[in-house]
Amino acid sequence: MNVYILVVDDEPDVEALFRQHFRRDLRAGRFHMEFALSAPDAIKRAAEVRDPSLILILSDINMPGMSGLDMLPKVRADHPHVPVIMITAYGDVETRRKAIEGGATGLLTKPIDFALLRHEIDTRLEQAA
Numbered sequence: 365m366n367v368y369i370l371v372v373d374d375e376p377d378v379e380a381l382f383r384q385h386f387r388r389d390l391r392a393g394r395f396h397m398e399f400a401l402s403a404p405d406a407i408k409r410a411a412e413v414r415d416p417s418l419i420l421i422l423s424d425i426n427m428p429g430m431s432g433l434d435m436l437p438k439v440r441a442d443h444p445h446v447p448v449i450m451i452t453a454y455g456d457v458e459t460r461r462k463a464i465e466g467g468a469t470g471l472l473t474k475p476i477d478f479a480l481l482r483h484e485i486d487t488r489l490e491q492a493a
Contacts, residue, residue: 367396367419367488367492368418369419370422371398372399372401373423373451386485395485402430404429404430406423418446420485421446426454432451433463436468447488450468451471455473
């Protein structure tokens, strides 16, 4: 089964960063990564990836236009079983509260701890198998 992780961030260099950190996994075909530069684009891409192959959504919070927190209830409504982890440069208590109340599974702060993220992805891959 092809499994997908959707990464949402308005910074174009995020794709290169994620592809670098997960290059072996991507090359081995353990999972595929889709990238969206905006929340509306992410909603569209999530709709294009058919369930149950979408196993995780990683989204920045602060983006122009629709924020990650605004996008959260929309993707959760369409994909209630897909965990969403929010990513932010501001890991304060209020941001964490808003993310969790909005349906996020967790919150990662920048710079991203890729070892922790790898563990989360491995968990999702085991559940999808």
